[in-house]
Each structure stands twice: as C-alpha cells, then as structure tokens.
Amino acid sequence: MKIAICVKYVPVDSKVQVDPAIHALLRGSGAGEINPSDRYAVEMARRLKKDGDTLDVFTMGPADAVRALKVVLALGADHAYLLNDKAFAGSDTLGTAKVLAAALTQYGPYDVVLMGSASNDGATGQVGPMLAQMLGVPDVTNAVEAETDGKTVVLKKKDGNTLYTLKTALPALASVPFGANTPELPTLRHQVAANQREFDTVSAADLGLDPDTLGQAGAKSIVTDTVNVTAQKQGLEFIGSVDEKARDFADTVDEIQQAIGGGKHA
Structure with missing residues (x-):
C-alpha cells in the first residue's frame, strides 16, 4: 500500500512580511515550522503504515519548507518531495490543490492521502476537499482514527460531540484535525539522519x-487588502458585596450581548 502525506510549512512568528502588491505572505521572511494539525495527520500515517508499505511526504512552498519534509522523514517517511517554483507563489487554495494533485498523480497512485484539516495561517480547510475532487477519490474531513485492510479504510470522523464511523473503498483522502491523536516526536538520532537525506525538488515543468494557470496569475480568489491587528486586553473589576458584584457582572454581560446583537441573559 502507498500512503502520501501532504504538509505545509507555516510561519510561527510576527516577523513574517506581507507583499504590499499582492498581499501574500513572504514565506521566507520569518521562522516557520510544520503546520500543527499536519503533525496529527503524520501520526495517523505512521500508524497506518505496515511492513512493505511506503510513505511519501509532499510540501509546496519555498526552499525553507524542506524543514517540514525533514521532520516527516525523521518520523519514517520513505521519500520527500518539495514542490518549489516561482510559478507557485501567490497560489490560492485551488492553485495549491492543483499542484498537489499533479504531484500525487505523477508519483502515485496512492491508496491513502492524508493532510491536516486546516493550516494555522490560512485556516480555510479547503485544500483537502478540493484535492480529493481533483483526484476523483472519496474525502473524509475531521478524521481522528483510521484502519485499513489494504482494500478499504474505516475512518472515525468527529463532528462536534458526535463520532461517526465511515467505511470507503481505496483510494481515499482524509483530513485530520488538531488533537486527533498523540504525535510522536522524532528522536535526535533520527532527525540528524533525516537532515542528511536526499529529497526531490519538483517544478511546474516537472509536473507538466x-x-x-498557477500562482497569482491563476488564482480565482484574490486578497485585496491586509491590516495589522493588535490584540488588546481589558480587565474589569467589580467592587462591592457578592450580590452587588453579581448584579454588576450581569449588567455588563447584557451590555456586551446587546452591543453584538444578542438579547439579555436568561
């Protein structure tokens, strides 16, 4: 069985810059790491992999995104592919799915494709379903558990407080939410070895x-503006007896609810 995992290298500090012309993140301008929910997808892939199976990891991004690949290599991936091309810059979710679909088709076919439910920079949750549509395979979102016999896969999908059990024929794609399992961390020895491993850099031309039709030129959704938001915290102090403080607190809640269009508390 062949398993593919798609991960994203995302910024983790406030120093990341934004292109003033196209309002896209300049992904090489700040520190980054593997997208948090992708770590849970990697762990699911590791648990699915049996003797004789192969696990390949893909990421689309700048040269620094190879750091995300190295982490997954240290956790047991067999092959790593960096999808890197100036033509990919500024891609929207549809463009990203298009590139990933081309890569998965070229280096596949894969029986199971896994990825995080959403990235912590864009948080749209769109790439997984789009990718499944392009590959022509079933798509299960918010999958927290998976078992396969090599022909079918049984997935447990979380929706609020409800857990559904779904079964589908392979190939299939599943997106995994934050907190789905307990991800393993690579040992120092494995990470040092993975840092020396070879990986493939794949361009638009390599994928035909x-x-x-890619990047900013092919984007169907356009960011028209970006603004810097500074979080402001404000504390309130209620003084008086317990009854007085409770009444003042209730009045404050009512004011806030009315300000945002809600009714009074019960």
Missing part, C-alpha cells in the same frame, strides 16, 4: 503544468 502551465505557469500561467
């Missing part, structure tokens, strides 16, 4: 993709 037209650059004019």
